Every structure is written in C-alpha cells, then in structure tokens.
Amino acid sequence: MCPVTTETTQSPHDQIGGAPVFDAIANRFYDLMEQDPAYAELRAMHAPDLEPMRRSLPRFLAGWAGGPRDWFEANPGKCMMSMHRDFPIDRQTAGQWAEAMTRAIADVAPQPETIAQAMTDVLSRMARGMGR
Ligand code: HEM
Numbered sequence: 001m002c003p004v005t006t007e008t009t010q011s012p013h014d015q016i017g018g019a020p021v022f023d024a025i026a027n028r029f030y031d032l033m034e035q036d037p038a039y040a041e042l043r044a045m046h047a048p049d050l051e052p053m054r055r056s057l058p059r060f061l062a063g064w065a066g067g068p069r070d071w072f073e074a075n076p077g078k079c080m081m082s083m084h085r086d087f088p089i090d091r092q093t094a095g096q097w098a099e100a101m102t103r104a105i106a107d108v109a110p111q112p113e114t115i116a117q118a119m120t121d122v123l124s125r126m127a128r129g130m131g132r
Pocket residue numbers: 042045046047049050053056057060080084087089093094095097098123126127128130131
C-alpha cells in the first residue's frame with residue numbers, strides 16, 4: 001500500500017501505538033494519582049480500588065482516539081462531560097487531573113510526538129472544562 005495513504009488514513013489510536021500505549025498512559029496516570037501527594041484531593045474523590053478505572057479509562061481513550069469502540073458500546077449514550085457533572089469537581093481537582101495526565105503522557109512518551117501533544121492539549125482542556 002502507498003505509505004502516504006496509510007499514514008493519512010490511520011486513526012490517532014493506531015498511529016500512537018494502540019491498546020498497549022493507552023494501558024501504559026492510564027496505569028502511569030493512576031500510579032501518579034496514588035503515589036504523588038500533589039494529587040491527594042483528586043485521589044480522595046475516587047473509589048479506594050482504582051482497578052476498575054485502570055481498565056475503563058484506557059478503553060474510553062482508545063475509542064475516543066478512533067480505535068475499538070467497546071467502551072462506547074458498553075456505555076451507550078454516556079457522555080463524559082455530563083457524567084462528571086455529578087462529581088464535585090472544582091478548579092483544583094480539574095487542574096490535578098490535567099497535570100497528572102500531562103505527566104503520564106510525557107512519561108510514556110508515545111510517538112509521534114505531534115499526536116501525543118494534541119492528545120495532551122485536548123484532554124487537559126476537557127478536564128479543566130469540568131472544573132467549577
Ligand atoms: C476534571 C477532573 C476529573 C475528575 C476529578 C474525575 C473524577 C472521576 C471520578 C470520581 C470517577 C468515578 C470513578 C470512581 O469512583 O473510582 C470518574 C470516572 C471516569 N472518568 Fe473522570 N474525572 C475527571 C476528568 C476526566 C476526564 C477528562 C476523562 C476523560 C477524558 C475522564 C474519564 C473517566 C472515565 C472513563 C471514568 C469511568 C467511567 C465508567 O467507565 O463508568 N475523567 N472520574
């Protein structure tokens with residue numbers, strides 16, 4: 001196949017490395033949340049067991065980035081923004097989410113850098129948009 005065609009038709013999910021990369025980002029994100037006191041308030045909002053989130057977040061992110069849509073099929077009509085409206089998210093916890101995600105993506109350092117950077121920017125904006 002023509003390499004240019006391949007490059008332009010691949011989803012961000014595939015370009016960045018697929019499921020293993022989303023698993024690595026989510027695991028690093030929840031490791032940071034569990035280990036770094038800078039995210040204590042964010043950690044306290046979550047259930048004691050983060051295992052379900054370590055499975056759910058990467059599946060959401062994968063579908064969101066154009067990969068397999070199993071999270072969306074398991075959660076029909078669920079909107080991330082409205083789902084989070086029920087949580088008491090303020091500017092501090094929204095900022096902690098954005099910062100921990102930015103660090104997680106930087107630590108995993110997936111390639112290409114342009115997609116990693118775009119994902120960091122959009123996720124940070126989305127998280128900050130949830131803070132009140
Ligand atoms: C703004 C800061 C955010 C806070 C404080 C926050 C907090 C939470 C909390 C407390 C839960 C419930 C899980 C539990 O109780 O253990 C949750 C679920 C979830 N959050 Fe967030 N969240 C934030 C932003 C985001 C963003 C930006 C995304 C995605 C881009 C996201 C994706 C998810 C997913 C996928 C779930 C699980 C939904 C499910 O599978 O049922 N969160 N979040």
